[in-house]
Amino acid sequence: MKHLICFHLFNDYSGSPKILKMVLENFLKQHYIVDLVSSKHGVLDELLCYENLHKHSYPYRFLKNPIVMMLYYCAVQLYMFVFAFRWLFCKDIVFYINTLLPVGPALAGRIMGKRVVYHYHENAFVKGRSYKILAMAMQKLAHEIICVSCYQASFLKQKSNLSVVPNALPQEFVDRLRFIPKAAFMRKRVLMLGSLKLYKSPLEFVELAKRLPQFDFELVVNDTQENINCFVKEYKINMGKNLTIYPKQNDVTSFYNRASLVLNLTNKKQAIETFGLT
Template identity: 30%
Template structure:
């Protein structure tokens, strides 16, 4: 008998909770239903696939010192809660702890003491402040048995800092994205709509100021820019109050049907600043590509493994707005050119199917038991 204990700190609608939710779906598909999920009281992708999360205290604050205190307190509570669960299940032959991201570090310690194996599921290249990042890397190096990275880029960056066995399992698409199809008429309508989509959290380093500037620069080109923000409306109102927003920019807050917005758009952008935030994979890129969207992505990090330049999209530094503008206009002015890119994007997205992810992640989990 085996049991899995999946530990995460903060659940929302960003990348790392999304990936852990896919692992939950894999365990469900494999009928490995002996699973416990531990997380704070936040809700997002993980809570959508599991209604039985063991909750522990964690909250954020505008005060950095208070946030640090809450974080450390959360790890103290998590350690004892997970340790108690593992000790209570001591008769179970194989107990595997999966720590999602570097942040819930106390789960690695509890896993080392009371579990058979501990896996770190690594999504981020660094955490600020740097002293915390350094501590987390050294801590996990001592207590985890294996690291699963979401990209070769991330593995190459951290394999000499997280000193343990590792493997790479690329993120995947939900089946509904792969199975979605579009007729020739729908594709032509999609291109004619001229909607450009970006999904982002409310951080300048994610390229939001550049996206707004791009929309402003192209407000007379018949293009619509849509930004889907991973935040509550009141947070967005505060953030965007410092910008002069052009009329061709729409902002949406956590819409329930992301698939619909990918289907309505004809280009998907990721404009993360390479000197402020390096994407370790780029899940929104493959989601967009699965719906026949060519993409524009950063020139460094995980997106380089996903996007074939000038084939399924373009790798362009977000600081080069003139190049991005020219690329958008070239694609918007030539349907046949766009169609070739769009079909290549859809084909590339199949490389990240849930079925392929499921096979690889199961192999990795079974390998360490």
């Protein structure tokens, strides 16, 4: 029976943990033993029903102060680095690193002589300097890198042991989609799914709702209602009757089913999407 040790930094309802859930569920159904090291209260917790999954959790959340956030991130990396050594004497295991961020356990894996596989979701070379450093570390530490698109892979200097596996939706999600074009057109409802990060353009979406009162706008945010309320207050957002902002959702099929148009307004000058789920 094979053994997989998976590390993912922030367990929420964004694209990368959802893809990870699909990957791990496939391994679990094939009777692999999976140890998952990640934070609490996200989509990955839906895997706890599997007896061959062992989840090791820690608290993690995003903070507004960038210096405090970096210190918090470094502390979690140190924790994961040390925690990874509990598998020092385990044979035939793979360290599966989801996204660039868990660099601590990747380093520990290489020190212990374990096979390290990265699932690379970001495009570090169109982000900040810290992401570029993490991408350089990944190319040094990884035995294999899984990219989500050829475009994303083209930025990496390492060309060996590189594979491309496009993101996909679970079949059970697709089976629940009911799209009737004529009815969708008549509803005049505009949908966007994203986060409160400004490069995702939530403020631009709000402005569209303000300028187009003849349409209904729905924004599904991967965050808590408390943080949404703070965001609305901070940016003095006037919630019109045609705009509704929802906190993170376990299932978004109902939003897609009643939408006429789905937008992705990511600011290409600040971030370039890497063929994610939206």
